[in-house]
Amino acid sequence: MNLKHLLVFIGLSLAAAPLGCAEEEAPPEETDDDLIFGQGTVDQAGIVESTTMMLAALPTSSQLDQYNREDPFKIVGTSYRATFADRLAQFDRADGRVDWKPDAAAAWADRMASANYLVIDVSKPCAYAGHNYLDIERATLTGRAYTSCGGRVPNEDAMDTTINFLVRGPGASVIDSNALGDGVDQATQKASDTFPYLADMN
Amino acid sequence: MNRTSFALKPLAFAFAVAAASFSAPRETLASDHADGLKTAIDLGADITDLFAFTSPKDPNKLVLIMNVHALSFSQSRFSNSADYKFRIRPIENAQTLKPSASKEETVVCSFAKGAFLVAPKQQATCVFNFASGKETLTFDTRTDKFTAGGSGERGDIRAFAGVRSDPWFLDLGRTVKLSNGELADRTPGKNGLNGSNILSIVVEFNKSRLASPLVAVAAQTVRK
Numbered sequence: 117m118n119l120k121h122l123l124v125f126i127g128l129s130l131a132a133a134p135l136g137c138a139e140e141e142a143p144p145e146e147t148d149d150d151l152i153f154g155q156g157t158v159d160q161a162g163i164v165e166s167t168t169m170m171l172a173a174l175p176t177s178s179q180l181d182q183y184n185r186e187d188p189f190k191i192v193g194t195s196y197r198a199t200f201a202d203r204l205a206q207f208d209r210a211d212g213r214v215d216w217k218p219d220a221a222a223a224w225a226d227r228m229a230s231a232n233y234l235v236i237d238v239s240k241p242c243a244y245a246g247h248n249y250l251d252i253e254r255a256t257l258t259g260r261a262y263t264s265c266g267g268r269v270p271n272e273d274a275m276d277t278t279i280n281f282l283v284r285g286p287g288a289s290v291i292d293s294n295a296l297g298d299g300v301d302q303a304t305q306k307a308s309d310t311f312p313y314l315a316d317m318n
Numbered sequence: 319m320n321r322t323s324f325a326l327k328p329l330a331f332a333f334a335v336a337a338a339s340f341s342a343p344r345e346t347l348a349s350d351h352a353d354g355l356k357t358a359i360d361l362g363a364d365i366t367d368l369f370a371f372t373s374p375k376d377p378n379k380l381v382l383i384m385n386v387h388a389l390s391f392s393q394s395r396f397s398n399s400a401d402y403k404f405r406i407r408p409i410e411n412a413q414t415l416k417p418s419a420s421k422e423e424t425v426v427c428s429f430a431k432g433a434f435l436v437a438p439k440q441q442a443t444c445v446f447n448f449a450s451g452k453e454t455l456t457f458d459t460r461t462d463k464f465t466a467g468g469s470g471e472r473g474d475i476r477a478f479a480g481v482r483s484d485p486w487f488l489d490l491g492r493t494v495k496l497s498n499g500e501l502a503d504r505t506p507g508k509n510g511l512n513g514s515n516i517l518s519i520v521v522e523f524n525k526s527r528l529a530s531p532l533v534a535v536a537a538q539t540v541r542k
Contacts, residue, residue: 153359153360153363153397153399153541154541155541155542156540156541157538157539157540157541158356158357158360158363158364158400158539158540158541159350159353159354159357159360159363159364159365159386159538159539160365160536160537160538160539161350161365161367161368161384161536161537161538162368162534162535162536162537164350164367165350166350167350167353167354168350168353168497169493169496169497173494173497173498174497175352175353175354175355175358176355177354180353180354180355180357181354181355181356181357183354184353184354184356184357185356187538188405188536188537188538189405189407189417189419189422189534189536190419206499207496207499209499210496210499210500210501211501227415231416231417231534231536232536233407233417233534233535233536234368234370234534234535234536235409235415235532235533235534235535236370236371236380236532236533236535237531237532238372238380238525238528238531238532238533239531239532241372241377242371242372242374242377244371244374248371252415253415256412256413256414256415265371265372267369267370267371267535268368268369268370268371269369269371270369270371270383270485271485273487275487275488275493279496283496283501296501296502297502297504298488298489298492298493298496298502298507299489299492299502299503299504299505299506299507299508300487300488300489300506300507300508300509301487302487302509303483303484303485303486303487303509303511304483304484304487304509304511304512304513304514305483307485309373309374309375310374310375311373311375311381311469311476311478311520311522312383312467312469312478312482312518312520313381313383313520314383314385314482314483314485314518314520315482315483315485316464316465316482316483317390317391317392317465317466317481317482317483317515318483318513318514318515
């Protein structure tokens with residue numbers, strides 16, 4: 117438990133004490149949060165950083181909640197397309213080069229503005245110590261055959277893949293000599309190869 | 319409304335406010351962590367990551383992982399009023415990677431029982447809805463087999479729900495700078511999520527159940 121978690125826990129423990137709820141258990145048919153949060157889609161996810169990098173620079177953007185509430189296979193909001201295109205152009209220029217071809221950039225903006233999903237080909241092998249994430253999308257955008265399963269494996273550095281994809285274009289490798297990254301290469305604990313795969317809590 | 323629910327609702331609100339104050343900063347925890355004002359408050363339904371891969375132990379099985387609640391600890395629990403959905407659609411055009419507009423298979427997990435902060439054990443129900451038929455797994459989210467989790471299985475289908483180490487990693491400061499157009503240097507960074515936990519739902523099943531080997535996978539949380 118890090119400091120942030122500890123502070124939250126201590127605060128809530130103090131708040132809970134005078135309310136006297138610890139000795140009673142909520143009946144099974146009741147929920148304790150439905151009156152606060154309402155109904156409908158809260159969040160949807162597929163592509164890493166689809167919102168906080170690709171759609172907005174800050175988590176306070178008004179488009180984020182709206183995008184999160186969309187059906188991930190049928191996004192209907194019309195404002196996202198221009199933002200995705202503008203943000204991609206900004207990332208593409210970050211290294212002083214323009215690597216994205218207009219057709220590919222338009223195709224990616226169209227994709228993210230219409231749906232948000234991972235693509236996996238289960239007939240291909242997953243590289244558990246390598247790179248799968250966005251492999252199928254990058255291959256499709258550049259007209260080559262893909263070799264991995266795509267999808268996303270827990271230990272792979274999807275942030276570095278995302279950075280290279282956005283800044284250096286869909287043809288860029290995440291492991292070549294010019295590869296960019298954030299300097300962090302693994303999680304607190306690595307995932308294992310046995311169910312349920314993710315490491316035990318810290 | 320009985321006394322318990324009356325007491326729990328302000329508690330839930332206190333938690334939401336506390337969580338929001340800690341988790342809606344100028345820096346984001348991404349990849350999908352607290353990626354908006356509403357999800358930064360509604361942590362139990364805030365998806366932090368989605369994974370899809372074939373099992374390293376058995377390549378004939380597809381594994382899907384949905385993580386939520388970026389501030390989890392041992393007592394954390396899933397929302398009883400949300401459906402946690404894995405949605406899978408066949409990709410019908412390999413050139414455009416556009417998924418089918420109508421065909422869909424799903425795994426939907428929901429939770430019951432337990433109580434906020436004091437009783438983390440819930441009853442999980444995961445419904446696997448394949449083109450070939452529907453199967454349901456029910457299990458407790460706290461068992462002796464895990465520190466803070468539980469699992470169920472029958473035949474080729476298996477599911478886990480509970481607290482795990484957050485598999486996401488990034489340098490927060492560098493990511494924010496990049497998001498504003500500034501590239502990072504190549505020195506080692508600092509994992510801003512070091513020591514963090516999430517609530518995880520892990521499901522796996524034979525990939526032969528899929529309508530197509532090339533599929534699109536999305537995660538979605540829906541409050542009922």
